[in-house]
Structures are given as structure tokens and as C-alpha cells.
Amino acid sequence: MIPLLIARNTFREATRDRVLAGVVVAGLALLALTQAASSLAMGEGRRFTVDLGLSGISVLGLLVILLTGTSLVAKEVERRTIYNLLSRPITRPAYLVGKWIGFSATLWSVALLLGLALWGLVVLRGWGGQGLAVLEAVYLVGLELSVITALAVMFSALSTPVLSALYTLGFYVVGQWSNDLRMLAERLPKELGMLLGTVANLVPNLPLFNMRTLAAEGHSTTWLHLGLASGYAAVYVACVLCLATAAFESKDFK
């Protein structure tokens, strides 16, 4: 009950922010742009539209996280609005979980809105066979954004908005390269390889959520992939929120 109330309030805050409206408009503009530019893609208009559309959803989602999500808790502490919440019968874990649910719901809404626009475009252009692949890819982008949001909530609970944005961006970038890091770790001397391997395992395995190339080629993914990605996201988010809670529990609000 309490996490859902916090979540509703976080959702309300995010959706009343102009940043979000700007991002949705930018996403729709990007889709329109793909149509204007697809004639220059030399027969690859379908691939171009789907790939750029899905990448746009992912990058714009990340932008919302960096601009708003990374100050989600820090801003409440700085503005002291958190006093009005934590002096009520609310546990700190419930507060953080509520923040994560609310912001994730916002990002899912954006991803869904832009994803449906992309799907509509694909269907309108007569590339209906790709519809399912687009929806699957949007689902995976939603999972990816939820994972990044958990990291943003954790850093935001422990740090300033600027540092938290930098840490989140760092985890996102390294997470995108996590498979390559694992491969590199195998070729390095044992100790260094172990260190790099550990880093690769600690950052989120973001390639797991990337089926943009597959969708652009019109291929769906398997249920196993979707299930694995969902399970991994759930476990990763739970671990990150547990860490965040452990650190947030002893925090003083001066």
C-alpha cells in the first residue's frame, strides 16, 4: 500500500515535469524524421525506421533517467520534502521501492507510447510482419530502463544529483560493453582477468535487453530469451534496491 502511494506520487511528479513531455515530443519527432530520411536509406527504410525508432526509445529513456531519475531521492533530501514522508509510518525500504516503482512506471509509459507509435508506423507502412518483433523489443527496452532506474535510485539515495548521474551513466556505458569485457577478461592474466570479470558481472548485462538488430530484420525472439531477461532484471533490481536500502537505512536527515 505505502510503496504504491509513493509510486503514484512519483509518477505524478514525473508526468507533470516538462522534461517528460519534451522527451515524448522528441521521440515522436524522431519517428517522423525516420520517415523523411528512409527514402535515402537505399531500400533499407524498414530496417532504418525500426532500428532508429527502438534506439531512440532507449536513449530518450536514459535521458529521462539522467535528467530526472538521478535526482529522485537527492532532490527530496535537498528540498527537505522527505521530512514530510519519513516522519509518517513509512519504512525507508518502502519509500525507495515506491520511488523505483513510480519512476519505472513513468518510463514504461514513455516506452509504451513511443513503442506503439513505432508499431503503428510499421503497420501503416505495410511492414506488419515486424509488429511482434517491435513489441518484444520495446518490452526489453522497458526492462533495461527499469534496471537503470534501480541504479539511479540507489545512487540518488546516497549521493548528489550530479554524481549520481555520472555513476548511472558509467554503469550504463560499461553495462553495454559487459559481454566484450567478459571476453577480454578471458585473454588477460589471471588476476587482472578476474578483476575485469567481476566488474563485468557487477554491471548490468545490458546486451541481454538489446534485440534491436533482430527486430530491424523482422525476427522475433524466443520466449526463453524474454523469460531470462525478465528474471535477470527482477533479480538485478532486487539486489540493487537491497543495497540502496541498507545504505539508506542509517542515513541522517539534518
Add this chain to the structure above:
Amino acid sequence: MKGIMQTSAGSIAEWQTADRPDPGPTVPDPGLAVCVRGLAKHYVHPWTLRVTRGLEALDLDVRRGEVMGLLGPNGAGKSTTLKLLTGLLKPTHGQAWLMGEPAESTASRRSLGFLPEQPYFYDYLNGLEYLELAAQLSGMQAGTARERARHWLGRVGLGERPRLGLRKYSKGMLQRLGLAAALVHDPELLILDEPMSGLDPFGRRDVRELITEQRERGVTVLFSSHILPDVEMLCDRVAIMIGGRLTRVATVGELVEDGAQAVEIRCAPGALLELPKHWVGLVSRTQRADESVFRLEDEAQLADVLGWLLQAGVQVRAVTPQRPTLETLFLAAAEAERERRSA
């Protein structure tokens, strides 16, 4: 180790050894609204390891249904105490109970209404939405929360424009909203940090009325304030804090009676009388256009001085005891504490 890591505000070793052991998990008296035992808050700088003492070994009891004022200059530890009670700060030592529940448990905050100092709110919400949220977070169902939110918005004079965004609220309006949010779920215990700050005289009167009304309902009120006349008017008891320590807890009456009782004798204008030498320093005279005023620093001299005046044929118009104000006593206590520390 003691003495090795001396700092300006104390040392880690002192910090670890000076305070009494924690009193344990059992509430000393479940009948108290607020019970504090050995509560201390020390801040350690992460780099220099300097220890700053925000609050020292506080013992405080607030009875149910009582209005208690926390008085003290800036940095006295008032806000630290209130934040420790509301779970916003974690104590270094000691324990506190609210309505019989440990202050660190969420159960203790079910019957608590808290107004922080200079409250800030979500400016993307309107007044009604905010109060609804506050009521629901305190455990009310959605329907009841909406009804209570409307009631309290009206009660604090903000009901005419319930959908006005909080970013358009003035400072006084925000303070009223904060009070409404503290009261919206009908708490049994109210903790208010500087509730009168930022309010004009009308706002202060309204807050006084609200506190009085809550006391009549049986609600316990603990509040900090710099505005001494308000404290005098509202409080059953006053706790004076200075430099992170509790220096005195007493009723306003007790505090006032402790001071020396000065007396003022107002007389009709007449011939200038010379005060006997043995009264110099104890009795002073002020000559005004329409009267002479004799001020006695101690009422023990009253009979002698009156006798002397009447014998001299002076027409005495009034004899008025001059009780010290809470402000005078408070300033004297602060001065005494400063002298004690410098000694």
C-alpha cells in the same frame, strides 16, 4: 586513547565513553506521550573525524495531554531533538519512546503529526492533493483521506481554492498547509518545529487557537519556538535547552516565581524626596510629568518603603508586582550557561 584525538568539539574517545549506557528496549513509563532517556546525537566529520555534539544525554518526559514548549537559542539542540523523535535522525546513544512505542519504529509514527521547520512541499501538487497524500500515508483510506483533506484545508483557511498549485502558495500559506498535514489524520501526539515562524500576527493567532483546540481534544503537543509570548500563553511546561543540553524543565509559573519579585510604586507628583542611603541600589526612582515611580528590586523592602512614603505624606496611587517575563528568565539562563561553559 582519551586525550589523544582532541578536537575542538570533543574527541572520539570522549564520545565513546562519556555517555551513559543505553537504557534498553523497555519503555520506562508507557503512560507518557514522550519519554526520552539519555538521548544523544554526535556528528563525526567523515574526513577530519571531528565530533560535533548536537545533543547531550537528554532525559525528558512529556505527559499525555500536555503542551510542552522547547525553548532555546539557535544551535541549542531543539530541532535535533525533534528530528530524533520523528526518526529523521538516528541517535548516537539513548532511546526515546512515543506513545509507548520506540521512536525508531514505524508504529510510533502512526499517531504522530509532525511539522518540520520551514516546511517544503511538492510544488507540482495542489493543496487538496497534498493533504490527501499525507492522510493516506498516515494510514487513512482514500475516501476518508479526501474528506479529511477538504476539512483541514478549510480549517486552516485554504479551502476557497483547493486546486491552487503549491508553487503559488505564500510562505504563510505553506506553514498553514504544513499544520493541516500534521493534523489531517487526527494524531494523538503533535510535534511542531517552530510552528509560528513565517506567520503574521493573524496567522500566529490561528496557530495558537489550533494548538489550544488540540489540547482540549486531549492531544499532546511538543513544540519548539523562539516566540516567547506564544510559549507563555500555550505551554503547561517549558523545557529550556542550551548548547545541546537540557538546563531546566518547569511550568511557566514556576520559572517566573523563581525570579526575584520586583515591585513598582506609583505616586502622585510631589516634593522630591531624597532616598535614604541604605536603599541605594535596591530602590530606584523615575520622575515623570504626572507621577513619581519607585521601583523596588526585591519585594522584601515593600513595607519599609511604603511606610516611608506615607510618613512623608506622598499620595500612593498603585503598588504593582513586576513579575519577570519568560524572556528575561530565558536570557538569564542562557547567560548562566555561557558563564558555566567558559568557566
